Amino acid sequence: MWFAVLSSNEVRRKPVGVRRLGRDLVFWRDSLGKVYALEDFCVHRRARLSAGKVINDRIQCPFHGFEYDGNGRVRLIPALGKNYKVPDRFRVNSYPVYEKNNIIWLWSGEGEPEKEPKFFDDIDEDFAYAEFRELWNVPFPRAVENQLDVMHLPFVHRTTIGRGNRTLVHGPVVKWIDEDSFIFYVFNEVDRGQRVKRPEELSGEESRVYLEFIFPNLWQNHISEGTRVVAFFVPVDRQKTMIYLRFYVKMTGLKPVDSIIARLSMPLNRIILHQDRRVVETQERDIRKDVLVQGDLPIMEFRKRLYKEKKLIDFLFGGGQ
CATH class of the missing domain: 2.102.10.10 (Rieske [2Fe-2S] iron-sulphur domain)
Known part of the structure; x- marks a missing residue:
């Protein structure tokens, strides 16, 4: 892979x-x-x-x-x-x-590559972006799953993107595009005592917010047609992950201007990421001890795909470094 x-x-x-x-x-x-x-x-x-x-x-x-x-x-x-x-x-x-x-x-994997790596089809060369990277003291699965977690926003990000007290999570809906990539749709709202809907009761097209993941380590938050957040999570060793975060912009049609907008937006993106880091670095390392719930469906789908990669699993959970 x-x-x-x-x-x-x-x-x-x-x-x-x-x-x-x-x-x-x-x-x-x-x-x-x-x-x-x-x-x-x-x-x-x-x-x-x-x-x-x-x-x-x-x-x-x-x-x-x-x-x-x-x-x-x-x-x-x-x-x-x-x-x-x-x-x-x-x-x-x-x-x-x-x-x-x-x-x-x-x-990294068995055999030789037969095709090139996949990136997000809807991000073309007309987008400008700004980027920063930092090393987290967390295993690779924890870093990835933080961005697949649709339930944490009102708690971890209550002062930024999680405002609104939308603690109730319907679904979420996960749609696989191919064997290595899926889109997931988010349906969060304020809890007024209503029943939580199951994924099969929802339609992805009803959600204006969606995210995309390409296995093993690319993630996109599709905010709008002209605004995206992209991250890739790189295993350094079993206990550390390098996180690259990019903010893509295509707003004005002038790439130099969009580059400035992207750079000016990075401080907020860094704050949001550090809100995640404060909590994620407290998690126990071994994901196999987790007890998941319905709102963790994107995480469940990631793990199904992860466990198919024996060499990667041996690296993450086997003996030695």
Whole structure:
């Protein structure tokens, strides 16, 4: 499966070392701008490749100058000369990467990727956006499920987007688009003693508010045709998640102006996210101990899809790091 793991502006010609999915990785670009990802160590004496530099579209180890191509093969050992044929065992693991929508995806899973990663079809290049990112001390499922939770708004966000005391949650309605993405519709209102409706009693088209999730880690809040909040949640290791938040705007038809609007809107988005963080970082780590209710339907659907990924489940709940 494809994981969105970095914003494109984080990777330039200079190598960058990050931890993703419990692995230490190095990313860099060649002279044509193509992105590569390898394990972040030299096979020789285990120095960090991310401390090196890019030479002739190869990444060079800072210790003894070993040069690696984008497939993880050592192509030059300077001490043995340019004519030395480097044995195949001098290699590190490489990972397929894909770049679009100013996001870098990393392939993690069985086999080789057969198709490109999916992004939200209704966000085109005419949108401007502003972005910030921060590291949360929470496991990946907790970070994702916070944005799938339709019941917490009047409590966690009572001074911002949760105003109105709409504590009663009808449904919600979840509609799968394909095997990896679903839309969910929200029907919250003030509790006046009315009966809570089941999902099958509701129609998604009646709701003006809807959200979309693309497995494993992309989320969109469709606020209006010209305003969206997008987030992707990146597992750093089993206990930490890097959260990228983007505010997309297409209001004026002038992208530079919309970029300014997006940037000016980010302080409020940061406040809202920090209201979440204050609570989510108190949650017990293991999601398997939760007792869910009807309003948690989007979370239930996410977990059904999550539990199909054995390798990811082993990483999240298995032994070791």
